[in-house]
Amino acid sequence: MSDPVEHGPADKQLTPYARSLGITVHGEESGAPVLTFEFGGGVEGRPGHLHGGATSGLLETAAYAVLRSELARLGRKHRLKPINITVQFLSAGKQRPTYAKGRITKLGRRNANIAVEAWQDDRDRPIATAILNVLMGPEDR
């Protein structure tokens, strides 16, 4: 089990999966939420290193966070469905906090394309990047 994490009000918008993995909202940069998790047993792969699946979970959550935030700003409500994700693993994640932030590269009426980066000490040297395509269902209500 992952270590218990203190969740603030900004974390309420995260999915049960994201909260369970220990993801929290670290801050915001030009409208894009910066998410983070601490290193711990629940995200460890090979001893002393991050599991690629956990890193992918953080990337994916950061991508949905920036999309939800932009849709809310535009007053749009959609049910979001994943189409696909491609993750590039660039270097091994070490025993320290990991951050991730997404950027919307295309926002259409029915689909969005989002690029995400995850980093640890040096954000100019990401440990992993991802591209996601997301389907946006008909506007709710």
Added chain:
Amino acid sequence: MAEQTNRFDPSRAAPMLLSHGHAGWLGLEYCRHGDDWVELKLPWREDLLGEEDHEVLASGPIISLMDMASGLCIWTKMGGFNAIATLDLRVDYQRPARERAAVIGHAECYRLTRSAAFVRGFAHDGDPDDPVAHIAGVFMSIAGDPRNV
């Protein structure tokens, strides 16, 4: 022969490999394997939901399931446990998993070179002919010499 008994056997290695860390946290279980493929199970869990009001598994755990099944099928095909790193992994989601359903991940290493391992696979929630997702991944063996690709 000694080589035969020392070969990597995912049914024997999985309980140890899946008992700790992220795989242990997800509760991944070994199902079955062949010469170049492995199947793992991701049991249903309440706290892995992708939406608050919807009893559907998040997509993140499926990436973890397939990454882990990929590693195991590569070691199975190699016949030994060598250090490998995921280079990239692509997941195409065909549909959400059914509510409260466990998900099975099937990964096959279809090509192994000295430096790289190519994997394809799919995830399903009961019927392999109606998959939840397809995946494709490339892994690098860390000790390998890239000049010998």
